[in-house]
Amino acid sequence: MALHLFDTATRSVREFHPVRSGTASIYVCGATVQGVPHIGHVRGVLNYDVLRRWLVHSGLDVLLVRNVTDIDDKILTKAAEHERPWWEWGATHERAFETAYEQLGCLPPSINPRATGHVTQMVELMERLIENGHGYVADGDVYFSVKSFDDYGKLSGQVLEDVQQGETPTRGKRDPRDFTMWKSAKPGEPSWPTPWGPGRPGWHLECSAMATAYLGAEFDIHGGGIDLVFPHHENERAQSNAAGDAFARFWLHNAWVTMSGEKMSKSLGNTVSIPAMLERYRAPELRYYLVQPHYRSTIEYSDAAVSEAAQGYRRIETFLRRAAQSGSVGVGTIPEAFANALDDDLATPQAFAVVHTTVRDGNAALDAGDTSKALEFAAAVRAMTDVLGLDPLSARWSEAGGSDTPTKEALSRIVEGLLAERQQARAEKDFARADAARDRLQQAGIVVEDTPNGPQWTVKSD
Numbered sequence: 001m002a003l004h005l006f007d008t009a010t011r012s013v014r015e016f017h018p019v020r021s022g023t024a025s026i027y028v029c030g031a032t033v034q035g036v037p038h039i040g041h042v043r044g045v046l047n048y049d050v051l052r053r054w055l056v057h058s059g060l061d062v063l064l065v066r067n068v069t070d071i072d073d074k075i076l077t078k079a080a081e082h083e084r085p086w087w088e089w090g091a092t093h094e095r096a097f098e099t100a101y102e103q104l105g106c107l108p109p110s111i112n113p114r115a116t117g118h119v120t121q122m123v124e125l126m127e128r129l130i131e132n133g134h135g136y137v138a139d140g141d142v143y144f145s146v147k148s149f150d151d152y153g154k155l156s157g158q159v160l161e162d163v164q165q166g167e168t169p170t171r172g173k174r175d176p177r178d179f180t181m182w183k184s185a186k187p188g189e190p191s192w193p194t195p196w197g198p199g200r201p202g203w204h205l206e207c208s209a210m211a212t213a214y215l216g217a218e219f220d221i222h223g224g225g226i227d228l229v230f231p232h233h234e235n236e237r238a239q240s241n242a243a244g245d246a247f248a249r250f251w252l253h254n255a256w257v258t259m260s261g262e263k264m265s266k267s268l269g270n271t272v273s274i275p276a277m278l279e280r281y282r283a284p285e286l287r288y289y290l291v292q293p294h295y296r297s298t299i300e301y302s303d304a305a306v307s308e309a310a311q312g313y314r315r316i317e318t319f320l321r322r323a324a325q326s327g328s329v330g331v332g333t334i335p336e337a338f339a340n341a342l343d344d345d346l347a348t349p350q351a352f353a354v355v356h357t358t359v360r361d362g363n364a365a366l367d368a369g370d371t372s373k374a375l376e377f378a379a380a381v382r383a384m385t386d387v388l389g390l391d392p393l394s395a396r397w398s399e400a401g402g403s404d405t406p407t408k409e410a411l412s413r414i415v416e417g418l419l420a421e422r423q424q425a426r427a428e429k430d431f432a433r434a435d436a437a438r439d440r441l442q443q444a445g446i447v448v449e450d451t452p453n454g455p456q457w458t459v460k461s462d
Helices: 039-057 073-081 086-103 119-131 203-215 226-242 274-280 283-291 303-324 336-343 348-367 371-387 406-427 431-443
Strands: 004-007 012-015 023-028 061-066 135-138 141-144 179-184 199-201 218-225 247-254 257-259 446-451 454-459
Touching (some): 004 247, 039 061, 039 086, 039 218, 039 257, 039 274, 039 283, 039 371, 086 274, 141 226, 218 226, 303 348, 406 454, 431 446
Parallel strands (some): 023 218
Antiparallel strands (some): 135 141
């Protein structure tokens, strides 16, 4: 089965074929670096990291561009509130985002362009649009004429008569539906010179210019959060196509992380920052939580859900370490069922199900003393978790290469050992010994819940 992906523009699952043979080109809308990253910010980056890994496993080179929006109204506002230079505020939080991506095991992008470094390309794009009648200048601002582009609304399903850009009304607009590509300079704000006077770029213009600068006029995949479909991606597509660029062949959008049914966002105050989460969970456990659901499914955040995901990762980890005590565990062959799952629009829930089935089979082989079969299962688990960026025996997540604290690692080993002892005692119907193991865990503040997938544990909170 070949890779198939859901394309927002056509609202269908289509077979993926790269524009250029042997190379997949991806542009992902990165962070607007206005504050500390939370799990809603990093979810999409992790989803596209899995996609990238799967494409590489499938034999393709991957060019992945993930931009940084380092000039924006929100950045200017936040910097002013904290009496700090806008560029310093942006750079500080850009580093925070990059640290979070690295901590969660994301491969670095091919390039990480900043908006402020690509004003030349933005000016060239606006000149093309003004020349062909799709753009116009008014009082130093540059606008895109929505009515001039017949295909406007195709990506998001917007009806032209109902379009509202969410921008502050200005006198220079010919049509309230038009969107701003370039904002004329205002006192105290940063600006760059253009043929129409100094100013700064509009959000939508930035990504069109940077995507084509590095990936060409036509590339394979444009990714981002579902909240970007309109107006951001609709406007990117409009100005790029209107300028004569084919632009993205596939549009992929990941769903939100929500709390109490609302999108996780700083403005609502319902965020869970990455630094705070990594105080409570190990990085691969948090990564597991964010990549296990299908990328187009909303994640409703809860402590219980993250704890359950952590247990899922620990079951994989415990099996591989147990297998490694019996012999060398290499990276084996990926099972067909796992490959079929990821080829079906990155169906990670089904892919993880294959992983855990293989883990159960591997544990059963170890219990039966079939070391050869167990090591075969372990090698398959390593191959699958490598694609997911979660291989516990990799240099990234092993004791030697991981970033997890020794205390967390020691606790996990002790608890998993006692749980294994309890399970063995129950299997032998030695319920007194099983209860004793449970009591030792409870006295240490460990809550154990028996589930169809085996015992799951969490640290009791006060």
